[in-house]
Amino acid sequence: MTSKLFAASCALGLVAATVPAQAQEGDGQIEFEIDDGRVVPSEDFAVMVSVLGAAITSSGDDIPVTAQVHLGDTTLEPWGPYGSPTNGDVNDHGPVRHYIVDEVFDADDGINITVSGRSWVKKRRWYSGVYDSHWRTHLSANSHDEGWQVKVLRDGDDAPEIDGFENQQDAEEFVGAYIDYDTGKMTMDQNQAIYLFEIGTTNVGSSAADFQDLVVLVTLGEAPEDFYEGTEPQSLYD
Secondary structure (H helix, E strand, C coil): CCCCCCCCCCCCCEEEECCCCCCCCCCCCCCEEEECCEEEECCCEEEEEEEEECCCEECCEECCEEEEEEECCEEECCCCCCCCCCCCCCCCCCCCEEEEECCCECHHHCCCEEEEEEEEEECCCCCCCCCHHHEEEEEEEECCCCHHHEEEECCCCECCCCCCHHHCCCHHHHCHHHEECCCCEECCCCCEEEEEECCCCCCCCCCCCCCCCEEEEEEEECCHHHHEECCEECCCCC
């Protein structure tokens, strides 16, 4: 199915970008720490959050994945309702989804950024899956709360080397644009972090623990306009 693009109806406001985007060349880098799965900026910041991809199956069939973003106490659902596997599914082999929050946040407010992901399975294998009532939650994880089920990568970290389960794409394939293959390290801007979610199994030793069930990129900037060149977003891959 094709995920709908829409702006979250909240006081923060949200700008949807349908093609890849990044901070313009020459823009300042926003310093941050990663604290127990939370991105904690130490400067005033704007933020773009991007779903780079998702891949998870059950009995050989793709199953829905939904996601939401938390900015402090505020929760955004820019890719569709977190509780709706039919309207919020990002495991649809669609393009990279980028969302720019139309707000500049004060570092003194202590706002941190986390991401949640949820996988769904059918209640009955013969259900068509066209209704939310056909599905139940399989696993949910928040980047701050779920420990080993979410990996956070930043510049200089080792690139993931985990085979995709049942011939799915490897995590490396989703983040390949950010890997220096000569060194095997992540090569990202200092204002970026990537979340790798495992929401298929709770067994870290299982071959199903492939950490590409949901892959989300967080990019920080000085202002929402930093993610655009003129009126159009720039490509991450230019």
